[in-house]
Amino acid sequence: MMLNMKVAVYWGCKISTSQYSYELSLREVARKLGVELVDIEGASCCGDPIKGLTDLAATYLSARNMALAGVKGSKNLLVPCNRCHLQLSLAKEKMKREGIYSKVNSLLRRENLLFNEKLRLWHPVDFLHGYIGLDKIGSMVKRNLKGVRVAVHPGCGLIRPSKIGRVDESENPKKVDEILKVIGVETIDYPGKLDCCGAMLMYLNRDAALTLAGEKLKAVQDLEVDCLVDTCPNCHEMLDFNQSSASELTGEKISLPVVYLTQLIGFALGIEEGKLGFQLNRSPTEKLLKINFKRVLDGKVKG
């Protein structure tokens, strides 16, 4: 059964200018599941990186992107970046204050836009888990990955602060784990699961940021899992793209495949690896595909 639905998507800066494997894999997974993604044209940065400089401008940026989604007539907006999703959610809260609302809306009107407070935000994690549903995903699995063991990095923005309502529980997030279970993957709990990758510190102190990433990677590598799974382009840049720098800086030998949740799901749904952007990951994904996955798939591909 095809679901055949349309959902607006706001990619944000990081995905649309460099983290292409996330965009590729999410587009492919959505297509496979019968979801048509409608891009918001002319979208800008969400404002997150500048909220420590001028929060009003950051809120304006968020509100504008949400208003643009409204122009497309969408009631739902898919936001694949944890930081963008967090920033848009915070901006919705701040816009409840009259002073901010009127200032921001008067700026929006200059482009004939209107803030859209009813817009429901989704992240691929709750979109897959709640909107599409685990049963539906399960029914479409072509390559069951039973036997693969992974660690999940939820990322800060996905789970905190619970006060404004986040995608998953703050101290015991399990949605990503539950999605992965459906494709046969075993996830393990580990002490640093809720810890930060250091991405926002890259703006302020690169060495400290990379040290944080390196420590997280080393801890996960010691668990002897097949890979680390993340859901945010900022985290992914730290854990995948910057893995060798983090390794150098911490003096640890790190060689850990790091993949997006959507890449793994796409693989299990039978989508070809090249279309999921595995060739763009900097971490050793070839080890994952050619050895770890092959091991469990040999003789098990349903076709």
Added chain:
Amino acid sequence: MKDLYTMKESNLKMKDQLREESPFPWIQYVTSCYQCQKCTSGCTSMKHLELKPHEVVKLVNMGLIDELLESETIWTCTECLKCWERCPQGAAPVNLILSLRNLAVKGKAKLPENLLKTVSSLIEIGLIQREQRVPLKNLETVDREKLNLPKLVYPSEEFKGILLSMLEEVF
């Protein structure tokens, strides 16, 4: 009251102003902080950068705000949001730190270089960076077009004008 190390004067009026005018409504509860240090015990930036969020809260509550605005401390938070999540009093130190940064910028604090780069990119194209060419495993580089991704549509000139005027007000 005076800080005997730095000789800075306490300014309680500034503290009220900070609380009232902060764009982060969640800092209302900083005065409820009872210094349990739960925030600091889980702070991501504590280990390598010695950030102690409970001290930031304490200094604000004592009115020693100028001191904070001039210090590196407020530029070490990695925004992991743990302190917000875990503070039993709802004081949410991260919001206070971000408020202090906003104030420091107004007071013409020197910005970290990477943040400045981000701001100039925002002004120029509305995004934090231009479309990048990224390397494949064989070190060949590819862009969106090569990957069959739709062409990026950058935000309008009109929008950039509005953003620029907002940023000019602060910088």
